[in-house]
Amino acid sequence: MLPEPTTVSSIWGHDVSILLVEDDAGDALLFEEVLADSDLNAELTWCKTLTEAEALLRNRSQGVCVLLDLHLPDAQGLVAVRRALTCAPDAAIVVLTGLAESRSGLAAVAEGAQDYLSKGQLTAEGLSRAVRYALQRKQVQQANDALKASRLRAQENARLERGLLPVPLLRRPGFSVVARYEPGRAHGILGGDFYDVVQTEDGAVHAVIGDVSGHGPAEAALGVCLRVAWRAAVLSGRTGADQLRLLEEILVAERGGDHLFATLTSCVFAPDRSSVRVVRAGHPGLLLHSRDDGRVTWYDPPGGMALGFLPGVARWPETELPIMPDTSVVAFTDGLFEGRVGPGRRLGEEGLLEIARNHAGLPGQEFVDRMVDEVAAGAAPFGGLSDDIAVIHLNWNGEQES
Known part of the structure; x- marks a missing residue:
């Protein structure tokens, strides 16, 4: 069993920062209610378009979990995932899917998202686990990337040292x-x-x-x-x-x-x-x-x-x-x-x-x-x-x- 992740500093001042990118007001209200019932100490910020979300994330995305709908007015499917990753490479991304869209969720994870969550099966416990584990997986990925970069620098140093x-x-x-x-x-x-x-x-x-x-x-x-x-x-x-x-x-x-x-x-x-x-x-x-x-x-x-x-x-x-x-x-x-x-x-x-x-x-x-x-x-x-x-x-x- 994975250890419980540590809390992450938030750009909004809470333990966990969640940015919901969803154009449906009813779904946004549902997420707010489920979040209130969860054990997450988090502030939910809602954006109706990916363009609005990008404006928020450009300043800082570290420690932020983005709940990303795949059907937005200005971005659809994997295009939305790619744009979010480009704008906020340090953010953890959980894509939101319909009941019959598990393949889309898996494709988004393969593209670089940390997880996917079905709107039709949304619960307080499921939301909490998805957000926490997404943040934890992002931290592990960043640590692995840093280790890989360190090894590459060491190899480059060794090659240059032999030359210099x-x-x-x-x-x-x-x-x-x-x-x-x-x-x-x-x-x-x-x-x-x-x-x-x-x-x-x-x-x-x-x-x-x-x-x-x-x-x-x-x-x-x-x-x-x-x-x-x-x-x-x-x-x-x-x-x-x-x-x-x-x-x-x-x-x-x-x-x-x-x-x-x-x-x-x-x-x-x-x-x-x-x-x-x-x-x-x-x-x-x-x-x-x-x-x-x-x-x-x-x-x-x-x-x-x-x-x-x-x-x-x-x-x-x-x-x-x-x-x-x-x-x-x-x-x-x-x-x-x-x-x-x-x-x-x-x-x-x-x-x-x-x-x-x-x-x-x-x-x-x-x-x-x-x-x-x-x-x-x-x-x-x-x-x-x-x-x-x-x-x-x-x-x-x-x-x-x-």
Whole structure:
């Protein structure tokens, strides 16, 4: 036996709200009398046409049971059911039939109504059961729909995560990659943050981190597109400004509107481990993490504007940075320092640098985790992370191959 349903908030202020759509005044009076004899704490509102009912339901239909006659002046049969469902998808619908119209009632249920009720067999108990069970079935349907939508979002997130946050392609040992992704608050789907690391046959290690403006499936899909295009460019030998021009062409061709742009930093670690070449398009700077002496410094290489701002106009200089054997390069998206840490105050670059310096003596994975966790904890009292965070910590390790 089904449990007794809980009461539902009403748009008219009662436990149950019933909207009767019936053009016959005698039938409407009968329903009012039967309702008075039932155990429903409900207010009955009567509309003679479906058009009148639609005007009432457009504002709010949650927790409302619609008793819908199938023979109205402005809608007949399943047409009436479809119109009611379109106008009030959150309302529970019970269709009203004649004694010989059980097939019509079943057809209406198949169309999306919760139940049907014969006018010729109307009783106080039958009305009460039909209304309560219709509301309960609607609640179960909505819960199932929400669960299905949640599962679909999870599946979509998993697919996008594989595209945005891939497994690094390293051909030989000797290079360390630590990566961390942290979603911003209330995102049903990943944003457009992406990264990738690829080692080419000459031993050089290429890395990229980028951020497509905005959040949602379109931005995430564009991020996947740029990440895959970057990997293809690296494997085909295109680097530096030439690589960014290619990525901008792809962004402009694939984006859904002129307002979308992407920031990006691309690095190439030389095979002799002595330097890293950096090209930057509107993206934040880098952190240089020297674990041996416990130092973290902020590095802002020269850069050009973000991809897609002024297609074909931007120029992106490439900078060569000498690095020591114990130095790691830490790249990240702007969500790492743009979160709120006080009323009207953001963490900022200086705040992030201070946090990073507090953990400078830690190895790569711990360094990244402590830094991200502290940023997230600082933002928690003020609504949490306002944007997604992606971080990659990159360095040569072990003995150099002969």
